[in-house]
Amino acid sequence: MSTKKPRYAEGTDVPVEKSRNEIEKILISRDADQRIFGEDEQGARVMFRLHGRMYKFDIVYPSRSDRSIACDSRGYALTKDRVAARYQKEIQRRWRVLLISLKARFEIIDSEAATVDQEFMAYTMLPDGSTVGEHIEPSIEYAYQTGQIPELLPRFKALPGRNL
Numbered sequence: 001m002s003t004k005k006p007r008y009a010e011g012t013d014v015p016v017e018k019s020r021n022e023i024e025k026i027l028i029s030r031d032a033d034q035r036i037f038g039e040d041e042q043g044a045r046v047m048f049r050l051h052g053r054m055y056k057f058d059i060v061y062p063s064r065s066d067r068s069i070a071c072d073s074r075g076y077a078l079t080k081d082r083v084a085a086r087y088q089k090e091i092q093r094r095w096r097v098l099l100i101s102l103k104a105r106f107e108i109i110d111s112e113a114a115t116v117d118q119e120f121m122a123y124t125m126l127p128d129g130s131t132v133g134e135h136i137e138p139s140i141e142y143a144y145q146t147g148q149i150p151e152l153l154p155r156f157k158a159l160p161g162r163n164l
Contacts, residue, residue, distance in 0.1 A: 009096035011089065019095035026102055046098065051116055054125040059094045062087065
């Protein structure tokens with residue numbers, strides 16, 4: 001008999017707007033500027049500049065046809081209204097997850113257990129709009145499959161006084 005482990009903020013009643021506002025307050029308190037919030041039917045994006053670097057966090061929204069949204073625990077289809085309510089709850093939950101993630105990252109930085117670069121590296125935006133994580137993830141998989149360490153990013157021209 002397996003019991004489903006509850007996920008963080010499951011069943012939350014906190015509106016997305018409140019989570020978004022809390023995220024913005026945290027970013028303002030950290031002197032993050034160029035704060036951008038965007039949303040469409042597929043998800044949301046939070047971008048900001050901190051210490052001269054741009055960071056990008058995506059919240060992927062579930063599909064309304066996802067079994068966890070559209071069906072009850074026995075696999076029976078739910079009514080349209082029930083699906084809509086579950087869908088909204090899951091979006092609210094995912095915004096709360098981003099909020100706690102950012103809070104935790106800043107707490108780690110404040111505790112001097114890591115630097116800003118270390119905590120936000122995967123989300124650092126590159127000049128083409130992608131993130132470091134998007135570039136490195138396939139290389140990590142390749143390294144584990146082959147035992148070879150690939151070049152993660154093309155070599156950039158060294159800055160004066162720095163060796164790469």
